[in-house]
Each structure stands twice: as C-alpha cells, then as structure tokens.
Amino acid sequence: MSVASRTGQPAASGFMSQGRQFVGLAILLAFLSVFFLYPLVEILVLSVIDAEGSLSLQPLYKLLTNAGIQSILLQTAVTSVTVAFTCLVIAYPAAACLARLEGWKATLGNIIILFPFLTSSLVRTFVFIVLLGRNGMLNQFLVSIGVPGAPWKLLFNQTGVIIGMTYVLLPYMLLSLVGSMKRVDARLIDAARSLGAGRVTIFFTVYLPLTAPGVAAGLVITTILAFGYFVTPALMGGPAQVMIAQLVEQQVVIMFNLSQAAGLSIIMLVIVGVAYAVAARWLGIARLMRAG
Amino acid sequence: MSERKDLGRAAQSAYLVVVLFLLIFPLLVLIPMSLGSSTTIAAIPQQWSLRWYDEVLGSPEWRSAFGWSMLTATAASIISTSMGYLGAAAMVRSKSRLQPLLQILILSPMMVPAVVVALATYLLSTSLGLDGGWVAISIGQSLLGLPVAALVIAASLRGIDETLLRAAVSLGARDRQVFLTVVLPMALHGILSAFGLSFLIAFDEVLIAIFLTTPSLQTLPVRIYQAVTYELTPAVAVVSVLLMAIVCAGMIIGGLYNWAMKRMVPATSQS
Amino acid sequence: MAFQPSTGEPLGRSTRSAAVQLSGIHKTLGGTPVLAGVTMDIKAGEFVTLLGPSGSGKTSTLMAVAGFIIPDSGKITVGDRDVTNLPPGRDRDMGIVFQNYALFPHMTVAGNIAYPLRVRGMSKAHIKDRVDRALRLVRLEGLADRKPARLSGGQQQRVALARALVFEPSVLLMDEPMGALDVRLKQELKWEIRQLQREIGATVIYVTHDQNEAMLLSDRVALMQDGRIEQYASPEEIYRRPTSIFAARFLGDSNLIAGQFDESAGCMTVAASGKVIPAAWPSGSPCHGRCMALLRPEHARISAATELTTPHSPAQDLTTMGAVLEEAVFMGQSMRYRVHVPDLGCALDVQQVAGAGTTALSPGRQVNVSWDPRDLHLITTETAS
Numbered sequence: 048m049s050v051a052s053r054t055g056q057p058a059a060s061g062f063m064s065q066g067r068q069f070v071g072l073a074i075l076l077a078f079l080s081v082f083f084l085y086p087l088v089e090i091l092v093l094s095v096i097d098a099e100g101s102l103s104l105q106p107l108y109k110l111l112t113n114a115g116i117q118s119i120l121l122q123t124a125v126t127s128v129t130v131a132f133t134c135l136v137i138a139y140p141a142a143a144c145l146a147r148l149e150g151w152k153a154t155l156g157n158i159i160i161l162f163p164f165l166t167s168s169l170v171r172t173f174v175f176i177v178l179l180g181r182n183g184m185l186n187q188f189l190v191s192i193g194v195p196g197a198p199w200k201l202l203f204n205q206t207g208v209i210i211g212m213t214y215v216l217l218p219y220m221l222l223s224l225v226g227s228m229k230r231v232d233a234r235l236i237d238a239a240r241s242l243g244a245g246r247v248t249i250f251f252t253v254y255l256p257l258t259a260p261g262v263a264a265g266l267v268i269t270t271i272l273a274f275g276y277f278v279t280p281a282l283m284g285g286p287a288q289v290m291i292a293q294l295v296e297q298q299v300v301i302m303f304n305l306s307q308a309a310g311l312s313i314i315m316l317v318i319v320g321v322a323y324a325v326a327a328r329w330l331g332i333a334r335l336m337r338a339g
Numbered sequence: 340m341s342e343r344k345d346l347g348r349a350a351q352s353a354y355l356v357v358v359l360f361l362l363i364f365p366l367l368v369l370i371p372m373s374l375g376s377s378t379t380i381a382a383i384p385q386q387w388s389l390r391w392y393d394e395v396l397g398s399p400e401w402r403s404a405f406g407w408s409m410l411t412a413t414a415a416s417i418i419s420t421s422m423g424y425l426g427a428a429a430m431v432r433s434k435s436r437l438q439p440l441l442q443i444l445i446l447s448p449m450m451v452p453a454v455v456v457a458l459a460t461y462l463l464s465t466s467l468g469l470d471g472g473w474v475a476i477s478i479g480q481s482l483l484g485l486p487v488a489a490l491v492i493a494a495s496l497r498g499i500d501e502t503l504l505r506a507a508v509s510l511g512a513r514d515r516q517v518f519l520t521v522v523l524p525m526a527l528h529g530i531l532s533a534f535g536l537s538f539l540i541a542f543d544e545v546l547i548a549i550f551l552t553t554p555s556l557q558t559l560p561v562r563i564y565q566a567v568t569y570e571l572t573p574a575v576a577v578v579s580v581l582l583m584a585i586v587c588a589g590m591i592i593g594g595l596y597n598w599a600m601k602r603m604v605p606a607t608s609q610s
Numbered sequence: 611m612a613f614q615p616s617t618g619e620p621l622g623r624s625t626r627s628a629a630v631q632l633s634g635i636h637k638t639l640g641g642t643p644v645l646a647g648v649t650m651d652i653k654a655g656e657f658v659t660l661l662g663p664s665g666s667g668k669t670s671t672l673m674a675v676a677g678f679i680i681p682d683s684g685k686i687t688v689g690d691r692d693v694t695n696l697p698p699g700r701d702r703d704m705g706i707v708f709q710n711y712a713l714f715p716h717m718t719v720a721g722n723i724a725y726p727l728r729v730r731g732m733s734k735a736h737i738k739d740r741v742d743r744a745l746r747l748v749r750l751e752g753l754a755d756r757k758p759a760r761l762s763g764g765q766q767q768r769v770a771l772a773r774a775l776v777f778e779p780s781v782l783l784m785d786e787p788m789g790a791l792d793v794r795l796k797q798e799l800k801w802e803i804r805q806l807q808r809e810i811g812a813t814v815i816y817v818t819h820d821q822n823e824a825m826l827l828s829d830r831v832a833l834m835q836d837g838r839i840e841q842y843a844s845p846e847e848i849y850r851r852p853t854s855i856f857a858a859r860f861l862g863d864s865n866l867i868a869g870q871f872d873e874s875a876g877c878m879t880v881a882a883s884g885k886v887i888p889a890a891w892p893s894g895s896p897c898h899g900r901c902m903a904l905l906r907p908e909h910a911r912i913s914a915a916t917e918l919t920t921p922h923s924p925a926q927d928l929t930t931m932g933a934v935l936e937e938a939v940f941m942g943q944s945m946r947y948r949v950h951v952p953d954l955g956c957a958l959d960v961q962q963v964a965g966a967g968t969t970a971l972s973p974g975r976q977v978n979v980s981w982d983p984r985d986l987h988l989i990t991t992e993t994a995s
Binding site for chain 2: 072
Binding site: 509 | 705709712715728
C-alpha cells in the first residue's frame with residue numbers, strides 16, 4: 048500500500064475509532080494525573096515548605112548540606128555504581144555465550160534467567176541471608192576446604208549488600224546484554240576475520256562497539272534501579288550501609304517526618320532524572336525503554 | 340589457532356554454565372531449607388519434615404497476608420493492564436507531536452524510584468482519606484506495573500498489521516467487532532503477559548505496603564519482610580517455595596500457550 | 611483453468627453491481643497533493659484498472675472509493691448514492707482485496723471467508739452454505755480448515771478474493787492483488803480473475819503498475835500520473851492513440867520523434883534534422899504545431915539497403931529512410947533492432963517477426979527502415995511543455 052493511504056486518517060484505522068481513542072487517552076491521563084502526578088506535586092510542595100509553613104528552598108538546602116545525608120548519598124551512589132559494574136563484568140562473557148545458543152539450550156538459558164527475574168526480590172534476598180550467614184552454606188564450604196580466614200563476615204556489611212544486590216539485578220543486565228548481542232550480525236565477525244583481523248582485534252573493533260549500546264543501557268538500568276533499591280540493603284546491610292531509599296522509609300514509618308521524606312524524594316528524583324536525561328541523550332530514549 | 344578458539348569457546352560455555360548455576364542454585368536451595376523440622380534454617384536440615392508447611396498453611400497470619408496480597412495484586416494488575424492497553428494503543432497509533440511526551444509520561448512510574456512512588460501513594464491515600472485501605476495499595480502497585488504492561492501490550496499491538504484492521508472494517512465489522520475479533524485475539528498473548536507481569540510486580544511490592552500497612556492489613560511481602568527481620572524461621576523458606584511454585588506455574592502456562600500458538604500459526608508465512 | 615459454474619444458488623449473476631462515479635477528487639496529505647482532481651465514471655459491471663507508476667495516486671484513488679481516505683473535495687457516488695463522506699465498511703457495500711491479502715492469521719480459511727457474514731450476524735447454517743459456495747467458486751474446497759500461513763501465495767490470494775466476494779458487494783476493489791506473486795502464477799491467475807469477474811458480474815476497480823495485467827483484465831484503463839488521470843480509455847485505444855507522451859511511454863514500447871506539424875501540407879518537419887515526412891493528425895484533434903510522433907517498434911520494418919526496390923506492395927505509401935543497424939537482438943518470437951536514422955537525427959527501435967531472411971542482418975550494416983505513415987501517431991506538445 049502506498050505511503051499516502053497509510054498516513055491517511057480514515058474514520059476507523061486504529062485499535063479504536065478516533066473518538067474512542069480520545070476517550071481512552073483521556074481516561075489514562077486522568078488516572079495518571081490524579082494518582083501519580085498530583086501526589087508528586089504534593090511531594091514537591093511538602094519539600095519546599097519550611098517549619099513556619101512558608102515557601103522556601105531552605106529545607107532542601109538543609110538536607111543537602113547535612114553531613115549524614117551527604118554520606119548516605121555517597122554510599123548509595125558508590126554502591127549502585129559498584130553493583131552495576133560487578134553485574135556487567137559477570138554478565139558480559141556469559142551473555143555473549145548465551146546469545147550464540149540456539150534451540151533448547153537457548154530456551155533453557157532464558158528460563159534460568161527469567162525464573163529469578165520473576166521471583167520475588169524478597170525471596171532472593173532472604174536466601175542470600177541464609178547462605179551468607181556465619182554458619183551459612185558458603186562459610187561452611189569455605190571452612191571445610193580450609194580457606195584461611197574463614198568463616199568470613201559476609202552479612203550486614205558492604206560485601207553482603209553488593210553480593211545481594213548483584214544477584215538481584217544480574218538478570219536485568221543479562222537480558223539487556225543478550226538483547227544487544229543477538230542483534231549483532233554474525234557475518235560482520237566473519238567479514239572482519241576474512242579481512243585478516245585477529246580474535247582480540249575483532250573483539251575490540253567490532254564486537255564491543257556493536258554491543259556497546261546494550262552495555263550502556265544495562266549499566267544505566269542497573270545503576271538507577273540500585274540507586275533506589277530498598278529491600279536488599281535494608282535486609283543485608285548494616286548501619287553503615289543505609290541507602291537513600293531506606294532513609295525515606297525511616298522518615299515515613301519511624302520518624303513520621305513527611306517533609307523530610309519529601310525532600311529526600313525530590314533529591315532522588317533530581318538525581319535519577321539527570322541520569323535518565325544524560326542516558327537518553329547518549330542512547331536515545333527508545334533504546335533505553337527497550338532495555339528496561 | 341582453531342584449537343585455541345575451541346578452548347576459548349569451551350571456557351566461555353563453562354563460564355555460562357557457572358553463572359546460570361549461581362543464578363538458579365540459591366533458589367533451589369530453598370526447597371530443602373523449607374523441609375526442616377527445627378526452628379533454625381539450615382540448607383540441609385538434619386531432620387526432614389513438612390512441619391513448617393503445616394505451620395504456614397495453618398497460620399491465620401500467613402493466610403491473611405496471602406489473601407491481602409492476592410486481592411491487592413489482582414486489583415492492581417487489572418488496573419495496570421487496562422490502563423496499559425489504553426497507553427499502548429495511544430503510543431502505537433497516535434501520530435501526534437506530543438507522542439514522545441506521552442510515552443515518557445506512561446513510562447515514568449518505572450523511572451521514578453519505587454520509594455518515591457510509595458511516598459506519593461501514601462500522601463494520596465491520606466489526602467483521599469483512604470488511610471491504610473487496600474484500594475490505595477492497589478492503586479500504588481498498579482502504577483508500578485503500568486509501564487511494563489504498556490510496553491508489553493504495545494509490542495503486541497505493533498505486531499498487528501494496520502491493513503488487517505482495514506480489512507476487517509472493509510468486510511463490514513463495526514469498531515467493537517474489529518476489537519473483539521481481530522485486535523483482542525491477536526494481542527491476547529501480550530495482554531495476558533502484561534497481566535501476569537504486573538501481577539508479579541504488585542505481588543512482590545514492599546514499600547507501598549509497608550507505608551500503608553495496618554495490623555489488620557498486611558500483605559505477604561510485608562509479612563515476609565518482618566519475618567526475615569525478626570524471626571528468620573523456615574516458614575519464610577516455605578512461603579518462598581510456594582511463591583516460586585506460582586511463578587513456575589505461570590511460566591509453564593505461558594510456555595505452553597506459546598508452543599500451542601506456534602503450532603497453530605507457523606512462522607513460515609508466504610509474504 | 612476455468613472456474614466451474616457453482617451448483618445451487620450461484621454466488622454469480624445474482625450479485626448486484628453498481629456504477630461508480632468520481633468527480634474532481636482532491637486530497638492533500640502532509641502538504642503534498644496526492645489526488646489532484648480525479649474524475650472518472652465506471653459503468654455497472656465494468657472492469658476498470660487504475661494503472662500508473664508508484665506514487666501516481668492509484669492506490670489513493672482506490673482508498674478514497676473504499677472510504678479509507680476522505681477527499682478534501684469532490685464527490686464519489688455508487689449507484690445513485692453519494693458515499694463521499696460515508697465511513698468505510700458496511701455502509702459502503704464494497705469488497706476489498708488488499709495488497710498482501712490481509713488475511714486474519716488467527717482464523718482458518720473458512721473463518722476468514724465467513725468473517726463478513728459473521729459480523730453481519732448471519733445464522734450459522736446460512737454462513738456455512740455461503741462459505742461452501744465461495745470456496746467452490748475459488749476452488750479451495752479442501753483447504754477450509756487451514757490457517758492462512760500454511761497456504762501458498764496463490765491460494766492466499768483466492769481466499770482474499772472469496773472473502774471479498776462472499777457478502778456479495780456491488781463493487782469489488784483490488785489493490786495490486788498479484789504484486790507478491792511470481793510471474794508464472796500471475797499469468798495463470800490473470801485468466802482466472804478475468805473469468806471470475808465475467809461470472810460474478812460485479813463492478814471491479816483494480817490497481818496495478820503492471821501494464822500487461824491492465825491490458826489483459828480491463829474493459830477500460832485509467833492511466834494515472836501525479837494524482838491525475840492522464841487517459842481513460844480501453845487498453846487498445848490507449849495503446850494506439852495515446853493522448854500524452856506519458857501514456858505513449860507507459861503502455862508498450864515507443865519511438866518518439868519530435869517535430870513540427872503542418873496541417874495544410876499534411877506533413878511534419880523533424881526537429882532534429884529538418885527533414886519533412888508525411889504524417890496525419892488524428893481525426894477530431896484540432897491542434898497543430900509542435901508535436902511528438904509516436905512510432906511503435908512493431909510498426910516499423912527494416913530491410914537490407916541493397917534491396918532498393920521496396921518489397922512491399924506499391925499501394926502502401928511507405929515512408930522509407932536509410933539507416934545504420936546498431937544492435938540486433940534475438941528475442942524468441944521476434945527480432946529487436948536498434949537503428950540510427952540520420953534523416954531523423956535519432957535512433958529507432960524496430961521489432962519484427964524473426965523470419966529466415968532477417969537474421970542475416972548484423973550490426974554496422976546499411977539498412978532501410980520504413981513505416982506506414984498511418985501508423986505514425988501524433989501527440990501535441992504545444993501545451994505540455
């Protein structure tokens with residue numbers, strides 16, 4: 048069919064007639080405005096009202112200059128970036144191999160990735176608490192083979208948080224990488240080989256650049272998810288590993304300090320928003336969404 | 340050269356097996372963990388028993404938590420899926436210049452940190468006077484599932500050739516008939532996947548539920564969270580195994596459906 | 611490969627057919643005019659082809675008739691009903707065969723054909739009866755329970771045809787229904803479609819960019835370019851007496867010689883050489899002046915220059931010129947020559963039945979090229995440029 052008729056706006060060409068489509072969109076926008084955008088505005092307002100009830104940036108400024116909050120933000124940032132890169136290092140070679148698989152092997156591989164992906168993150172965190180404990184399976188194993196220094200302390204410290212979050216977020220990285228690696232045309236590798244490139248050269252000049260978008264998208268997704276993560280650091284971290292999401296939770300549940308929670312939320316939103324904006328510029332929104 | 344290459348491939352395959360093993364092994368360990376008889380959790384219990392299954396299944400607390408989660412997650416995923424469909428239809432067919440903005444708006448609940456969505460829902464429920472109600476929890480959870488549902492449904496709607504819709508119209512189908520006889524059957528897989536995924540997202544959601552929990556309304560994740568923090572008994576392993584069984588069943592049903600569809604409509608189309 | 615006359619109440623002759631009229635259809639999409647005043651009338655039961663290169667507006671015209679494009683201005687009537695602004699679908703009473711058939715992949719062949727009846731709420735028994743007859747009509751009786759993905763291209767096309775016919779629309783629209791088929795299958799299906807249309811009697815509007823398809827199938831061809839109808843006539847008329855250079859070039863092969871027509875002398879001065887050759891203006895055309903002379907390759911003939919005495923009967927007042935043979939290609943049923951004619955200042959293509967004598971001609975030879983002046987068709991370029 049010619050382009051002309053495609054772009055023509057017939058009375059009924061979509062999944063709903065135009066009138067109905069408009070109504071559908073209006074319902075969706077109303078839903079999002081009332082239940083999502085409005086409370087976000089509420090958060091914003093709460094965060095910029097000071098103790099006397101007047102509008103001011105003072106509360107936000109106070110939060111940002113608070114040494115304790117600064118160190119928590121730093122801890123959160125360091126942890127999330129560390130987790131993202133750990134995921135990348137573990138996942139990249141595995142994903143490259145997985146992308147090559149076909150038939151039942153590929154299916155099995157996908158199932159094994161999807162199963163933890165779909166299983167409750169609480170369950171996945173819980174099992175690591177048991178496995179990594181002082182008398183847990185891992186330490187028993189380390190002791191039995193006579194590793195010096197075993198049993199190690201793997202829980203309620205930074206190591207525990209990183210191990211736990213890496214396990215929880217690894218499927219995201221794997222899916223993002225496998226997606227981009229499947230799109231690599233195998234003939235390009237053959238072409239490079241026929242042109243005389245060695246294996247290492249091919250990897251750095253062809254494969255890596257072609258899979259770079261997947262790597263970038265995976266890093267962005269895991270970093271941002273880790274940045275706002277609650278369950279794993281809350282259950283596996285110690286007092287020194289408190290992350291920003293936990294702080295918000297404490298303000299709401301324990302302190303009942305909603306304006307503090309709102310202020311922290313706004314700080315998180317700005318950080319994540321900037322990260323997304325940079326990533327979207329760098330990668331294009333479409334790719335980011337596909338990876339997510 | 341080729342020997343080295345083979346060796347490299349073999350090492351890579353072995354590495355993949357190790358990674359996949361590490362992904363799945365901890366979850367498999369939950370099964371023996373759940374079958375112990377003592378109050379402490381051990382990966383390989385000294386005495387096997389179904390004691391904790393009895394405890395969990397007989398416990399009113401766990402049962403009510405499960406019930407609340409089923410309720411909130413079902414309601415949430417119905418909202419996510421229907422709103423997601425509206426969003427997907429708009430994303431796929433709208434030719435408006437506001438399209439990118441709309442897309443960002445629909446996907447934003449996924450981009451905003453979950454704790455912020457939870458705080459937003461908390462504020463909403465207080466300002467709407469829904470204090471601690473399951474309705475507020477459902478709405479909050481549906482927000483988290485909506486972007487995923489919209490993406491999944493949009494992908495399946497994109498797979499429907501617009502000419503098919505024109506064909507249906509030209510053959511005399513009214514709007515509603517086009518939807519029921521062409522769009523719905525062809526997008527059904529996407530719609531069901533969207534429902535399943537948003538159900539799991541809602542079922543797994545902790546923060547909204549923690550913010551809105553009351554002694555009489557505790558969802559399963561809240562109950563697990565508390566059990567892990569304060570009790571750490573094999574009961575949690577039992578609940579985990581039951582949850583995994585649900586995921587497993589979902590994946591099997593989805594897989595069978597896919598397999599059946601592939602058999603009915605082989606990919607070897609002529610055009 | 612004829613369609614067997616169907617038994618029982620035929621899907622055939624009882625079908626209503628309606629005249630279709632388009633007048634002054636304009637449509638602009640995204641700033642570019644797609645249809646720029648399409649006017650044509652189609653008689654009830656007529657087979658009309660919209661022929662043209664891609665982007666000429668033929669599919670858009672079809673979609674305007676179907677209602678998927680609403681014209682900015684102009685009027686479309688079917689029978690005595692104005693359908694210009696009617697929504698597409700049931701109220702329009704038209705069957706459409708889409709370019710890639712648009713068969714519903716999740717329904718069987720029978721399900722696809724039953725669809726238009728099902729959405730009209732027809733009873734199950736009635737539907738079954740009609741579907742069976744439609745299946746017989748397109749000779750797909752055995753394939754009722756197949757899914758479209760398991761059919762060959764030709765079979766898919768027939769399902770699409772049966773589906774578009776089963777609700778007995780008064781007008782059948784077909785959008786390049788053979789675009790995706792290979793050449794041999796096309797050849798076969800062309801005859802089938804022609805016969806089926808004769809049998810059904812429905813008005814057919816058919817879109818194609820393939821001139822052979824258009825020639826074989828149509829009662830009349832509407833030749834389109836740039837959203838306009840260049841010429842609307844029978845295939846023979848367009849071939850023999852094209853009214854524009856575009857028409858002359860698009861349908862069949864052509865030699866075009868630019869020149870100046872002198873009405874009183876009944877001859878034309880060739881622009882490139884100044885040579886005067888006899889030519890006659892087609893009757894009824896009052897124009898004169900700058901023109902193009904169209905000479906179809908099969909209307910010219912060549913002979914070796916040594917045969918100075920013309921081999922043709924002297925009664926035929928042939929125009930003969932000396933030429934140099936540049937290329938000679940064996941085409942099977944005929945020989946194809948390219949000759950350079952100094953008196954015309956250009957090269958001519960000549961097509962001639964491959965007789966025993968002509969094969970001896972080889973490139974570089976002096977030859978004579980001749981034609982009957984009555985085969986020289988003049989097209990005015992006075993307004994065109």
